[in-house]
Amino acid sequence: MDFTLTDEQKMLADVVAKLLDDHCPPAALRQLMTDGAPRDADRWGAIVETGLVPVLVPAEQDGLGLGELDFALIAQACGRAALPEPLVDHAGIALPLLAACAPAHPLLAEALSGAATLAIGHPLNPLVADADTAAALLLVHEGDLHLVPRDQVTLTRRPSIDPFRRLFDVAWKPSGTTRIASAATAAGPLADAIDRGALFAAAQCLGLAQCCVDLAVAYAKDRTQFGKPIGSYQAIKHHLASVQVKIEFARPVLHAAATRFPDRDTRSRAAISHAKLVAAEAADLAARTAIQVHGAMGYSWEVDIHFFLKRALALTYVWGTPAFHQARVERRVLAGPLGPDQTFLPDHPRQNEGQHA
Amino acid sequence: MNLTYTPEQNAFRAEVRAWLAAHVPARPLPSFDATREGFEAHRAWERTLAEGRWGMVTWPQEYGGRGVDLLQWLIFEEEYYRAGAPGRVNQNGIFLLGPTLMEFGTPEQKARFLPAMANGDEIWAQAWSEPQAGSDLAGVRATATRDGDHYVLNGLKTWSSRAAFADWAFGLFRSEAGSQRHQGLTLVLFPLNAPGVTVKPIARIDGKVGFAEIFLDNVRVPADQRLGDEGQGWHICMVTAGFERGLMLRSPARYQVAAARLAALYRREGDPDDAVTRAAVAQAWMDAEAYALSIYATASRILAGQPIGPETSTNKIFWSELDVTLNRTALSILGARAELLPDPAAPDPTGDWLDDYIFSLAGPIYAGSNEIQRNIIAERMLGLPR
Numbered sequence: 001m002d003f004t005l006t007d008e009q010k011m012l013a014d015v016v017a018k019l020l021d022d023h024c025p026p027a028a029l030r031q032l033m034t035d036g037a038p039r040d041a042d043r044w045g046a047i048v049e050t051g052l053v054p055v056l057v058p059a060e061q062d063g064l065g066l067g068e069l070d071f072a073l074i075a076q077a078c079g080r081a082a083l084p085e086p087l088v089d090h091a092g093i094a095l096p097l098l099a100a101c102a103p104a105h106p107l108l109a110e111a112l113s114g115a116a117t118l119a120i121g122h123p124l125n126p127l128v129a130d131a132d133t134a135a136a137l138l139l140v141h142e143g144d145l146h147l148v149p150r151d152q153v154t155l156t157r158r159p160s161i162d163p164f165r166r167l168f169d170v171a172w173k174p175s176g177t178t179r180i181a182s183a184a185t186a187a188g189p190l191a192d193a194i195d196r197g198a199l200f201a202a203a204q205c206l207g208l209a210q211c212c213v214d215l216a217v218a219y220a221k222d223r224t225q226f227g228k229p230i231g232s233y234q235a236i237k238h239h240l241a242s243v244q245v246k247i248e249f250a251r252p253v254l255h256a257a258a259t260r261f262p263d264r265d266t267r268s269r270a271a272i273s274h275a276k277l278v279a280a281e282a283a284d285l286a287a288r289t290a291i292q293v294h295g296a297m298g299y300s301w302e303v304d305i306h307f308f309l310k311r312a313l314a315l316t317y318v319w320g321t322p323a324f325h326q327a328r329v330e331r332r333v334l335a336g337p338l339g340p341d342q343t344f345l346p347d348h349p350r351q352n353e354g355q356h357a
Numbered sequence: 358m359n360l361t362y363t364p365e366q367n368a369f370r371a372e373v374r375a376w377l378a379a380h381v382p383a384r385p386l387p388s389f390d391a392t393r394e395g396f397e398a399h400r401a402w403e404r405t406l407a408e409g410r411w412g413m414v415t416w417p418q419e420y421g422g423r424g425v426d427l428l429q430w431l432i433f434e435e436e437y438y439r440a441g442a443p444g445r446v447n448q449n450g451i452f453l454l455g456p457t458l459m460e461f462g463t464p465e466q467k468a469r470f471l472p473a474m475a476n477g478d479e480i481w482a483q484a485w486s487e488p489q490a491g492s493d494l495a496g497v498r499a500t501a502t503r504d505g506d507h508y509v510l511n512g513l514k515t516w517s518s519r520a521a522f523a524d525w526a527f528g529l530f531r532s533e534a535g536s537q538r539h540q541g542l543t544l545v546l547f548p549l550n551a552p553g554v555t556v557k558p559i560a561r562i563d564g565k566v567g568f569a570e571i572f573l574d575n576v577r578v579p580a581d582q583r584l585g586d587e588g589q590g591w592h593i594c595m596v597t598a599g600f601e602r603g604l605m606l607r608s609p610a611r612y613q614v615a616a617a618r619l620a621a622l623y624r625r626e627g628d629p630d631d632a633v634t635r636a637a638v639a640q641a642w643m644d645a646e647a648y649a650l651s652i653y654a655t656a657s658r659i660l661a662g663q664p665i666g667p668e669t670s671t672n673k674i675f676w677s678e679l680d681v682t683l684n685r686t687a688l689s690i691l692g693a694r695a696e697l698l699p700d701p702a703a704p705d706p707t708g709d710w711l712d713d714y715i716f717s718l719a720g721p722i723y724a725g726s727n728e729i730q731r732n733i734i735a736e737r738m739l740g741l742p743r
């Protein structure tokens with residue numbers, strides 16, 4: 001039992017945070033909006049260069065073979081920067097899905113290298129994000145998994161309030177050539193996709209929640225009213241302290257849930273749902289509190305907080321609505337067994353018990 | 358991150374479980390806050406624990422402990438609450454003063470006080486608050502005046518939990534005449550039966566005498582009952598408060614067991630169509646789990662050699678708020694029976710939920726009110742100006 005991040009994990013988190021501090025400051029977000037480009041090629045290049053794409057693909061398939069906790073740390077940093085590029089969907093969800101369902105697929109190598117990205121249309125999400133820049137889309141029809149080249153689908157953009165989310169309705173025709181896995185083969189990997197999607201949405205929420213607090217704290221130290229910095233007023237302090245409490249008690253839930261992902265059972269799934277629920281709540285509260293602390297500035301386009309508010313809103317409902325995740329938690333709670341000796345146990349004893357690194 | 362227990366940890370759990378199964382009283386003991394009889398029944402239980410060397414498992418063997426680490430302590434607590442074992446009447450001693458003595462006490466003080474604390478011979482009360490010094494503890498006025506090799510204590514302490522029946526108290530006193538605020542304060546240990554001490558029980562909102570006033574009228578205590586240096590009192594108290602808010606006083610198992618009982622209550626008596634209450638039950642479980650995970654993270658960090666930080670304040674807010682909502686949810690399930698006083702002989706007993714709810718309402722006040730904790734988080738964690 002050791003509930004700490006390894007030195008490698010701390011280093012990974014620092015590297016990604018630094019990368020995005022350099023390549024994805026708020027000014028760069030605004031530049032992308034002005035340019036109207038779907039993504040920033042230099043930034044994507046830097047992300048690829050850093051080796052963040054193959055993280056979750058097994059080493060036997062030329063990936064890095066790292067775990068969901070490692071990627072959650074990456075996703076946390078992406079949330080903190082409100083990253084527009086589809087690193088989380090591509091590397092965190094779509095790529096491991098393709099690698100699991102079609103290990104020999106010719107597109108895999110290109111997707112691993114980051115030269116091509118994949119979009120994913122999961123039945124849980126009515127719209128497909130970043131479909132226009134993807135080389136191909138992972139789509140589900142009657143449980144079967146299809147990989148459909150972009151030029152074989154019709155995309156209709158559905159504008160999101162989040163200027164960096166590119167959402168599409170997708171019209172397409174399933175065929176024998178697009179099908180890469182039967183429903184039976186795809187069921188497990190598609191369930192994994194839900195868990196990864198929820199975990200990494202939660203991680204992004206946690207990152208952006210902290211960013212909102214940090215922005216609000218900086219502003220509250222600076223802005224003076226009634227002759228004093230507004231941050232010296234207790235109403236402001238207590239608002240922000242309450243958000244920080246929410247963040248502090250979402251983080252260990254997320255880290256434990258990511259660690260337990262491989263169990264793939266009711267308990268690990270309830271843990272993931274728990275993480276998604278509390279991280280989304282933290283993000284929402286953080287963004288709204290940050291706006292309140294900024295006053296009218298916070299309500300203006302000029303201040304960056306609205307980017308985070310909008311991302312938090314989107315992330316709350318993708319990869320399972322709160323109702324979906326609440327139901328998974330309730331099933332776990334009503335089925336039992338509960339109690340302090342149960343916290344870390346899987347549904348059934350693990351085969352490799354006792355051999356953890 | 359490795360979230361599986363080692364074989365040694367599993368074996369430790371099994372040993373604790375077996376011992377508790379054989380020793381936990383079949384019927385719950387009467388409250389230690391209501392009567393002397395209940396208090397003494399709990400003292401006897403402390404002695405039983407001590408005989409098995411389970412009184413304070415993290416303490417070194419020489420003081421009656423087992424020298425186990427914080428993770429094993431958490432496992433012990435988990436089993437303790439699972440077994441429904443009695444509340445710890447000496448919690449102010451073993452969880453607050455004990456670790457403080459370990460850090461600041463002389464070897465003689467440790468040898469004198471820790472074993473007697475571990476085996477229940479001396480039950481402790483905390484005597485910090487005064488009528489004019491609550492949240493603003495640095496406003497204490499009670500004095501400890503040096504007189505040769507003694508201190509002479511004068512003044513009034515209040516809200517002292519367990520003091521109605523306890524044996525000893527650890528108090529914060531002004532030892533330097535004319536000193537201001539955090540300066541000139543000293544921690545002194547004194548017996549509650551010393552000449553000049555008058556203890557006046559105070560009834561809580563539940564009518565029990567859970568706390569007391571302590572009147573001190575020229576109480577002479579030997580100078581070697583001073584803990585730490587003269588003038589170091591504030592610093593020591595802040596360290597103790599860290600134990601109180603953080604890890605020790607409220608180990609997570611307490612809430613996890615309560616959440617499990619709550620889910621059982623819902624399954625037994627709840628309306629399956631009542632989605633609001635079902636959601637609240639699930640929330641209580643999530644909160645208890647989140648608190649446990651956070652404490653495992655803290656314990657792991659401490660074991661890795663890092664100090665306990667401002668999480669003591671976030672913890673205090675989280676456990677006290679979850680305790681209120683958890684118990685309140687139980688009352689929602691009981692519905693119109695929620696207001697009934699606990700009566701095990703009733704045809705449809707309601708259990709301890711009402712007592713637990715009423716007690717939970719004190720959580721946001723004691724151990725530093727939640728408003729004060731939010732100030733601390735804002736100023737020390739977030740760096741907002743004072």
Ligand SMILES: Cc1cc2nc3c(=O)[nH]c(=O)nc-3n(C[C@H](O)[C@H](O)[C@H](O)COP(=O)(O)OP(=O)(O)OC[C@H]3O[C@@H](n4cnc5c(N)ncnc54)[C@H](O)[C@@H]3O)c2cc1C
Binds near residue numbers: 485486726727732
């Ligand atoms: C059940 C129980 C057991 C206790 N046991 C002990 C014990 O064993 N030993 C002991 O020494 N004491 C004990 N106490 C006392 C406890 O430590 C104090 O109640 C606590 O420190 C608050 O002080 P107070 O009651 O004087 O409230 P006050 O300090 O008067 O506070 C009243 C209200 O004002 C708020 N407030 C005060 N200052 C500020 C501020 N700066 N900013 C914002 N809000 C503020 C508080 O949060 C609170 O809501 C116990 C209390 C209770 C309820």
